[in-house]
Amino acid sequence: MVRADKTRNQEAVLAAAGRLFDAAHDPDDVSMDAVAAEAGVGKGTIFRGFGDRAGLIRALYEQRAAAFVVQTRRESPAHQGSPADAVYFLLSRLWRFKRQNRTLALSLDRAGHASPYRNESYENAHGQLTALLSHHGEQADFLAHSLLAAVRSDLVEHLHDRPDEEIAAGVRTLVDRVVPAERAR
Amino acid sequence: MVRADKTRNQEAVLAAAGRLFDAAHDPDDVSMDAVAAEAGVGKGTIFRGFGDRAGLIRALYEQRAAAFVVQTRRESPAHQGSPADAVYFLLSRLWRFKRQNRTLALSLDRAGHASPYRNESYENAHGQLTALLSHHGEQADFLAHSLLAAVRSDLVEHLHDRPDEEIAAGVRTLVDRVVPAERAR
DNA sequence: ACTGTAGCGGACTGTCAGTCCGCTTTTTGG
C-alpha cells in the first residue's frame, strides 16, 4: 500500500514546480527550496520523491507532454495525409509545446547529462519520426534526430521573436525537403 | 598600454582551462578555482579577464574554433564543387570539431542563456550556410539553423558511440535533401 | 487502540561562482 500523503505530496510538488517554472524567466531562478516552500513540504520530500533536480524536471515535463498530446490529439485531424504532413504536424506541435513551456523546456535541456534525450517523450517522437522516414530511404534514425534538433527548446528560445508564420514556413520547408515527395521513391 | 602581465595571465588561464576541459568528462567537473590553480593565478584574475564562467568558456571555444578553421582549411580541397558539397563539408567539419572538443563544446551549450548562439563561430557558420542556401528557395535562415542544430554538441555526444561512417552518411543524406540538387531549381 | 514502519521536515554540509580590498607590479613622466 502506498501511503496517501506520499501521493498527495508528490502532486503538490509537481503543481508547485509547474507554477514556479511558468512564472520564472530563467530556468535556474527556480530553486528546490522555492519549490518546497511553494508546495508546503520539506525539501527532503522532493528529493525522496524525485531523486534530484533533473528528476523533478523530467517528471514535470513528462506530465505536461502527456497532457499536451492528449489535448492536441483531440483538436487535430484524426489522421494526416502524406507522411510529410504527419511529420510536419508532429514537429509543429513540439514547437508549440516548447513555446508554451519555455522555461521548463529550457530547464530540461540543461538538467544533467544528455538529459533532453533520456526522456520518454523524446523517445516517442524519435520513434514515430523514424518510422515515418524509414519508408523513404536510409538514415531514418539520424534524420529523425536532426528534425527533432530543429525544434530544440533553445532554438525555439533563440527565435522567439520571429512571427509564428515564419517559423511554420521554415519547418514546412525543412520537412518537405527531408521527407521525399510521395512518389519520389 | 596594456600591461604585460595581464596578457601573459590571460594566456595562462586559457591554456590551463583548455587542459582541464580536455581532461574532464563532465563540463562542470571544471571549477573556476581549479582553473585558477592550474594556471597559477588568483581567481580574481580570471573574472577580471573574462567576466564570468561563460565568458571564459566562450573565449576558449572561439580560440579553438579559429585554430580549427585554419587547420582544416589547409588540409582541405581549396574549393568545393556543388553547394551541397560545401554545406556537407562545413557540417562535417563542425561535427569533427565538437567531437574533438567534447567537454568544452558541451560546456558552451550549458553556459548561461542561449549562449550557443551568441558566439562568433556560430554566427559565421550560420552566415555561410544562409548564403549557400539562399540560392535555393526560401527560409534559408531557418534552414541554416536547422542544419546547425543537427550538429549540436549534445547530439554529437548522444551519438558518440555510432561509427563515424554512419554519422557521415546521415549528415550527407540530410544535406542532399535539404540542399536541392544543382539543376532542380 | 497499538505498534512497526514509511515518510516527513528542515537544519546542516560541501561546493562553487562571483566579489572585494589591501598589496604588488608595471608604467609613466619628470
Next chain:
DNA sequence: CCAAAAAGCGGACTGACAGTCCGCTACAGT
C-alpha cells in the same frame, strides 16, 4: 633613474544552492 600613479593581482570571504541526514510524525495493518 626614481617616485608617484595607475593598473592589476590574489585569495579570503559571501551568498546561494543541491543534496543529505536523522529524530520525529502520522499512516496502515491488525
